[in-house]
Amino acid sequence: MARDPEGETITRDLINRGGFQSITNVRTGKYLKLSVKAEKKEEAEHIVREMSNSLRIYNPVVHTCSIRIKSEEL
């Protein structure tokens, strides 16, 4: 797994230094919030997955991507 210097610094210089020794690792990441027009959750997830993979929203060589759906009535 590729090293994450931001996560390593948060672990060492903030969390561990602040007294939380049982927390041994932090990995940072990016959070994108998308609004999707879809009839069902599954459809929204399909659209977002398709978009993320085809447009390379993440670089699969080093990143993992997970999708969470929250529905909202318009």
Place this chain on the structure above:
Amino acid sequence: MKTAIIQFPGSNCDLDIFHVLKDVLQIETDLVWHTNFKSEDYDGAILPGGFSYGDYLRAGIIAAHSPAIDQVEIMAQEGKPIIGICNGFQILIESELLPGALLSNQTRTFICKWVNIKVETNNTDFTRNISEGTILKIPIAHAEGRYTIDPKGLKDLRENDQIVLRYVDENGNLTKIGNPNGSMDSIAGICNNDRNVFGLMPHPERASEKILSPFSSSDGLKILNRFVHT
């Protein structure tokens, strides 16, 4: 040989390399806005450094979806020389013309400094006239330049002799001190399988005139010379 320098919104090393090609090497060169670029008009292309699209999402990813990249892909297939410098390297990675990823520097800082770069292979369009093992003095200037790839990808790069440049220390050795950004295997530049697409983090255009270098280095010309002849 006619070369295009492709400009994206946020490119900022475009004029520097234009000057080197046009005035120092005296090559027929055009600055071309990315939406106007046509592969058939040129024998080679340069993706310059800078901060295309503000490095939003990830450095290079948005420019990688520009129509210019479809044209660059055609050029790559035709065997024409393509070089991506710094942000241009990031764009080549994100458009999958080159494998791997360029992550934030191990230091978590932007690094701007002169470094020592070892030429690991002269079996590329760009290093053909440089002896293997030559150390070049060229500066880097980036925040996201830590080359990373999965173990299989690294094995392939090594076996196919695609690692073109590595960071080394003052003595020419592969050391932690010599590797400014924490790149895997000290990688500073790689080429594709066909050896005509080359990406590197160092800026050869900033080491092309002795008077502009604290080390009197014009080593960058050794790479950019590629565009002099077809």
